[in-house]
Amino acid sequence: MFMLRLAKLRHALLRVTSAVSLFFVSTLAFAEYGFNLQPPVTPIAREILNLHNAIMIVCAVIFVIVFGAMFYAVFAHRKSRGHKASDFDESTKVEIVWTVVPFLILVGMAIPSTATLLKMDDVTESDLTIKITGYQWKWHYEYMDKGVSFFSVLATPRDEIGRPMFSSTGFKAGDAKNANYLLQVDKPLVLPVDQKIRFLVTTNDVLHAWWVPQIGIKKDGIPGFINQMWARIEQPGTYRGQCAELCGKDHGFMPIVLDAVSEQDFNAWLEQEKAMMAAAAAGADREWAKAELLEKGKETYDKVCASCHQPNGQGIAGVFPAIAGSKVATGPLDEHLHLVMAGKPGTAMQAFGPQLDDVALAAVITYQRNAFGNNTGDLVQPSRIKALRK
Amino acid sequence: MATAATAHHDEHPYGIMRWLCTTNHKDIGTLYLWFAFIMFFVGGAMAMVIRAELFQPGLQVVDPHFFNQMTTLHALVMIFGAVMPAFVGLANWQIPMMIGAPDMALPRLNNWSFWLLPFAATLLLGGLFAPGGGPAAGWTIYPPLSVQGGMGTDFTILAIHTLGISSVLGALNIIATILNMRAPGLTLMKMPLFVWTWLITAYLLLAVMPVLAGVVTMLLTDRHFGTHFFDPAGGGDPVLFQHVFWFFGHPEVYILILPAFGVISQILPTFSRKPLFGYDSMVYATGSIAFLSFVVWAHHMFTVGLPTAGELFFMYMTMLIAVPTGVKVFNWVSTMWRGSMTFETPMLFAIGFVFLFTIGGLSGLMLAIVPADFQYHDTYFVVAHFHYVLFSGSIMAIMGAVYYWLPKWTGNMYNEAQGKWHFWLTAIFFNITFFPQHFLGLAGMPRRIPDYALQFTEFNVWSSIGAFGLGLTQLLFLYIVVRTIRGGKKATDRVWEGAHGLEWTLPSPPPYHTFATPPKVD
Ligand SMILES: [Cu+2]
Ligand SMILES: [Cu+2]
Numbered sequence: 001m002f003m004l005r006l007a008k009l010r011h012a013l014l015r016v017t018s019a020v021s022l023f024f025v026s027t028l029a030f031a032e033y034g035f036n037l038q039p040p041v042t043p044i045a046r047e048i049l050n051l052h053n054a055i056m057i058v059c060a061v062i063f064v065i066v067f068g069a070m071f072y073a074v075f076a077h078r079k080s081r082g083h084k085a086s087d088f089d090e091s092t093k094v095e096i097v098w099t100v101v102p103f104l105i106l107v108g109m110a111i112p113s114t115a116t117l118l119k120m121d122d123v124t125e126s127d128l129t130i131k132i133t134g135y136q137w138k139w140h141y142e143y144m145d146k147g148v149s150f151f152s153v154l155a156t157p158r159d160e161i162g163r164p165m166f167s168s169t170g171f172k173a174g175d176a177k178n179a180n181y182l183l184q185v186d187k188p189l190v191l192p193v194d195q196k197i198r199f200l201v202t203t204n205d206v207l208h209a210w211w212v213p214q215i216g217i218k219k220d221g222i223p224g225f226i227n228q229m230w231a232r233i234e235q236p237g238t239y240r241g242q243c244a245e246l247c248g249k250d251h252g253f254m255p256i257v258l259d260a261v262s263e264q265d266f267n268a269w270l271e272q273e274k275a276m277m278a279a280a281a282a283g284a285d286r287e288w289a290k291a292e293l294l295e296k297g298k299e300t301y302d303k304v305c306a307s308c309h310q311p312n313g314q315g316i317a318g319v320f321p322a323i324a325g326s327k328v329a330t331g332p333l334d335e336h337l338h339l340v341m342a343g344k345p346g347t348a349m350q351a352f353g354p355q356l357d358d359v360a361l362a363a364v365i366t367y368q369r370n371a372f373g374n375n376t377g378d379l380v381q382p383s384r385i386k387a388l389r390k
Numbered sequence: 391m392a393t394a395a396t397a398h399h400d401e402h403p404y405g406i407m408r409w410l411c412t413t414n415h416k417d418i419g420t421l422y423l424w425f426a427f428i429m430f431f432v433g434g435a436m437a438m439v440i441r442a443e444l445f446q447p448g449l450q451v452v453d454p455h456f457f458n459q460m461t462t463l464h465a466l467v468m469i470f471g472a473v474m475p476a477f478v479g480l481a482n483w484q485i486p487m488m489i490g491a492p493d494m495a496l497p498r499l500n501n502w503s504f505w506l507l508p509f510a511a512t513l514l515l516g517g518l519f520a521p522g523g524g525p526a527a528g529w530t531i532y533p534p535l536s537v538q539g540g541m542g543t544d545f546t547i548l549a550i551h552t553l554g555i556s557s558v559l560g561a562l563n564i565i566a567t568i569l570n571m572r573a574p575g576l577t578l579m580k581m582p583l584f585v586w587t588w589l590i591t592a593y594l595l596l597a598v599m600p601v602l603a604g605v606v607t608m609l610l611t612d613r614h615f616g617t618h619f620f621d622p623a624g625g626g627d628p629v630l631f632q633h634v635f636w637f638f639g640h641p642e643v644y645i646l647i648l649p650a651f652g653v654i655s656q657i658l659p660t661f662s663r664k665p666l667f668g669y670d671s672m673v674y675a676t677g678s679i680a681f682l683s684f685v686v687w688a689h690h691m692f693t694v695g696l697p698t699a700g701e702l703f704f705m706y707m708t709m710l711i712a713v714p715t716g717v718k719v720f721n722w723v724s725t726m727w728r729g730s731m732t733f734e735t736p737m738l739f740a741i742g743f744v745f746l747f748t749i750g751g752l753s754g755l756m757l758a759i760v761p762a763d764f765q766y767h768d769t770y771f772v773v774a775h776f777h778y779v780l781f782s783g784s785i786m787a788i789m790g791a792v793y794y795w796l797p798k799w800t801g802n803m804y805n806e807a808q809g810k811w812h813f814w815l816t817a818i819f820f821n822i823t824f825f826p827q828h829f830l831g832l833a834g835m836p837r838r839i840p841d842y843a844l845q846f847t848e849f850n851v852w853s854s855i856g857a858f859g860l861g862l863t864q865l866l867f868l869y870i871v872v873r874t875i876r877g878g879k880k881a882t883d884r885v886w887e888g889a890h891g892l893e894w895t896l897p898s899p900p901p902y903h904t905f906a907t908p909p910k911v912d
Binding site: 251 | 456623662701702719761829
């Protein structure tokens with residue numbers, strides 16, 4: 001009887017504790033929802049984490065001592081407890097102490113920080129160089145001397161993001177979001193592990209910042225200038241980051257995904273990429289049918305142009321012009337070609353000539369001239385773009 | 391505040407002309423404070439839009455372009471519309487009374503300094519209705535993004551010019567007043583600390599507002615007149631803007647906090663019934679902070695690719711600022727130590743300030759560590775940091791100052807219980823809003839984004855709930871202030887048992903003109 005009750009009690013207790021812990025796991029889940037920096041995967045990121053932890057502890061200790069004293073005073077030296085005020089108002093001795101001691105603590109912090117910084121800034125003797133170029137709102141990666149380069153764009157479906165209440169298109173709640181919501185791209189940056197990789201970062205338009213927390217790198221991309229940094233990734237895996245410098249409307253929507261793989265896999269991947277690029281170049285020489293062009297054009301438009309000109313071609317009043325009924329997209333073809341290839345300096349309309357291949361350019365222009373009610377009937381063949389480039 | 395002066399038999403016009411033409415420091419102080427209060431609610435409403443959008447992942451409320459306008463304008467409105475004018479308002483009311491002067495040294499200029507502000511605010515907010523909307527490149531208006539912006543950016547630039555003129559004139563006036571109009575016997579080293587911190591702040595304003603005006607003018611000519619200061623295609627450099635901007639921007643941070651230090655240094659001794667600890671070192675610490683603030687600007691730019699030596703220099707200088715700031719905190723705690731403390735609302739705000747501002751100060755020290763800053767920079771860790779120094783720093787000090795001096799200004803006591811409610815709700819909601827943002831930043835959430843990855847959801851929910859509470863609580867503040875102006879228990883001249891200083895020798899409320907004959911200080 002007694003045993004039975006005890007068992008019941010234990011059962012109830014277990015239920016309560018598991019409910020409580022479930023609550024904590026789900027709301028405060030340490031594992032999933034970090035309180036601290038993400039786990040490092042490079043030696044530098046690890047040094048940064050240690051530095052951060054050490055400084056945070058020093059700060060916390062100072063804080064506890066100072067405010068321990070203050071709250072002691074708040075409780076003990078109050079008028080309601082009859083405490084009489086003393087009238088001391090200086091003490092050269094303690095004032096010297098609390099100037100000198102903090103200074104020494106700061107020196108103690110500055111030494112390891114300096115050491116780490118010197119290591120971070122040493123980009124010599126790298127095994128592989130990647131040139132990163134920020135665009136509104138995507139990243140371009142070029143594997144220097146390897147003949148491989150590509151764009152990397154957000155892959156989260158627009159339907160998951162939803163449409164806000166106060167927008168021209170009207171409210172639409174976002175669909176259920178996948179686990180990597182906003183942190184997924186169409187084509188990740190693939191890198192080998194255990195090699196010193198040097199990154200060169202710049203941009204084509206405004207400022208961006210390339211940041212992957214787990215490898216301990218954040219650097220601004222600045223048009224016209226090149227910044228350098230390096231990483232040696234120790235573990236294979238997928239690491240995610242984001243643009244960290246405000247770069248306009250879709251600043252929150254230009255993630256970075258990095259796949260670290262073994263050297264073997266990396267070389268195999270490089271070969272595969274080269275083959276794909278060759279195949280794409282060959283496509284420029286043949287004649288394309290209208291339906292084919294429109295299909296490829298819509299795909300390119302949605303991926304590259306829609307963030308500004310909007311999926312329905314209506315643009316955003318006062319900021320990005322509409323393509324539907326646009327004078328350019330329904331006017332002389334040459335001007336349209338020129339605008340898209342050369343862009344318009346000083347505005348967000350970039351030069352897409354260097355960004356897109358012949359097929360994509362021909363297709364997207366064909367699409368703009370025939371979609372959204374722009375029924376010009378014009379067709380642009382990739383060969384025409386190829387000729388224009390010369 | 392308005393009704394206070396009319397109770398006396400002084401000659402001055404009534405109605406709207408009184409406020410338009412006034413050269414009286416008390417009237418102008420009142421105008422500044424009301425202007426700041428209105429802007430505080432405007433900027434607060436923008437913060438509510440931001441937090442509503444960030445309440446859940448996905449886009450629900452506003453589109454990203456409008457979101458960027460909100461973050462940009464929230465900061466500009468709070469910094470230039472709320473905090474700076476509030477401190478100038480406090481200076482206008484208090485400095486003449488604290489130094490025994492009849493008014494400010496340049497009363498007509500004083501009128502103009504204020505009346506520039508409504509025009510500036512109209513320009514700033516008017517941008518929202520321009521084609522393409524308001525400024526959306528962040529309050530730092532970094533090119534090239536700010537060159538892309540629509541007409542709203544031009545409005546902002548002109549608003550900054552106007553605000554800058556207002557600040558410079560205000561600063562000149564404050565310097566002229568403090569240096570020339572002190573009562574006989576009130577030597578510099580006997581001035582109340584609020585006066586000292588404002589003197590130093592005024593010099594900072596004179597030094598850096600023209601720099602800001604210069605750099606935004608360069609931006610304007612880049613936008614419209616074909617110059618290429620910041621355009622690499624024409625031989626310019628976008629980073630140059632950042633250097634010049636932060637040469638203004640970092641001293642600006644201290645413009646926003648030094649008067650708060652002054653306020654706290656007045657309140658703590660009063661309610662501890664004990665003189666301020668280390669008056670001299672407080673003055674020197676303020677001076678050192680102001681001086682150092684000119685040589686730390688690039689700590690906002692550690693990720694732009696500075697040379698290693700530059701990064702080290704700016705790291706060391708920034709860390710050094712912790713020393714005089716630490717001295718201040720230690721002095722405040724020592725002021726309270728073995729006092730005879732009571733905890734009226736101003737004291738609560740002052741203690742809240744010391745406690746919470748120090749959290750912001752310590753996270754600032756962490757941000758100075760360059761390698762670690764590479765992880766913190768442009769994340770919510772920074773957002774948390776500057777709200778700890780600006781909200782629980784500057785704004786809570788302003789609130790404390792209002793409770794401290796409102797009985798003097800109006801002759802009426804505010805309702806103590808309501809004041810305490812206001813403090814506790816503000817402090818609690820403030821921490822619910824901003825403490826989790828430290829974790830968000832460390833976990834990798836960039837700032838200035840309208841939507842975020844799922845692992846950031848929980849803390850954003852906390853933060854939004856806290857923000858809504860924090861916003862609502864301020865309506866209570868408005869209610870308390872209005873009620874106190876309308877009436878209430880009469881305040882004595884001294885108001886607080888432990889208060890010392892010339893302003894407390896005047897009647898509550900003080901007559902329209904005070905200290906026509908200077909008091910003697912020994
Ligand atoms: Cu960005
Ligand atoms: Cu700063």
